[in-house]
Amino acid sequence: MTKIVETTYRVRREPLRTSFSTSLRSINELSVIEFHIKTDDGIEVFGESVETPAITGDTSAAIQSDFDLRLSKALIGKEFEDAASFYRAHIAQIRTTNSAKAAADFALYELQAVVSGKSLKEVLGCLATQVKSDVTIPLTEISEIPTLLAARTEFSIFKVKLGSEDMKTRVNKVQLIREIAGAEAGIRIDPNQAWSVDESITFSEETERLGLGIEYLEQPIAAMNKKGLAQIRKMSGTKIMADEALYTIADLELLHGLNSVDLINIKTLKSGGITPALEIIARAKELGVAFSIGTMMEGDKGILAAILIAGAHRPDYCHDLDAAWWASNTRLRYAKGMVAI
Ligand SMILES: [Mg+2]
CATH class of the missing domain: 3.30.390.10 (Enolase-like, N-terminal domain)
Known part of the structure; x- marks a missing residue:
């Protein structure tokens, strides 16, 4: 041995x-x-x-x-x-x-x-040859959005980072993205904990009223406020994803028990590696909680592991695997919104 x-x-x-x-x-x-x-x-x-x-x-x-x-x-x-x-x-x-x-x-x-x-790839049981990924629209001024979208035409699903702008600006940004990207584009919103419960509900109501078609709202409020996610989910028609609130199986059990989430975002650096990430996936499948595989802005190895996990366990979903697209020297290859394996 x-x-x-x-x-x-x-x-x-x-x-x-x-x-x-x-x-x-x-x-x-x-x-x-x-x-x-x-x-x-x-x-x-x-x-x-x-x-x-x-x-x-x-x-x-x-x-x-x-x-x-x-x-x-x-x-x-x-x-x-x-x-x-x-x-x-x-x-x-x-x-x-x-x-x-x-x-x-x-x-x-x-x-x-x-x-x-x-x-x-074989060790992780991945049979897919490519996996679909969204691409991030970083936190930015509204005037920059057309340029950012023009640099991302190979993608059809966008993860939009929002933050402390006023509510009108948030909604206007999403409206502009919808106008430019078209009715078929996927729009996911990630405020990375920047909002309150009330702001999240208002945003959801406004974007629903305008028919902006938000696929999910990811971790709008502080990670520790797991009950708050349940309040937002109850009051809005938008699907809710936990990211910074989800590190462990215990977090998953708690979020599920509180009816806080439609989806969870699993990242190996949060969970402590591939092994615990696979354990969370197994439990999410048992509980019937949908999951997305994401990464931090990290090196190729961690991103490749995430791609292989996504390809093995949810090959037909669009995950959040664009981190290497941002890197100057990556070996990973993106084309038409897919990352090759
Ligand atoms: Mg996130």
């Missing part, structure tokens, strides 16, 4: 083609933190993470410290059979950032692929 004998990490910079802004942050480049694993039979693989202090609270310093002090100890000297059982035995319970655990889990799945002589 393969044994892990060494772990190391390093940071590399990945420039973005254009800046990415939401109500929580604005970034122009990524610092991707690689976590490398070496085995006694000479295999070397790595997983990746990024800091998202405004979203998960995980800083680059904390992630690197977790690699250094905790994950190295948890991994070195351990026999490896497969990623999920290794994760459950040695990683799930230790106290680290989820972003660090996720990088270790990516590396373990890569190791499983090498050890078993399969591709990562």
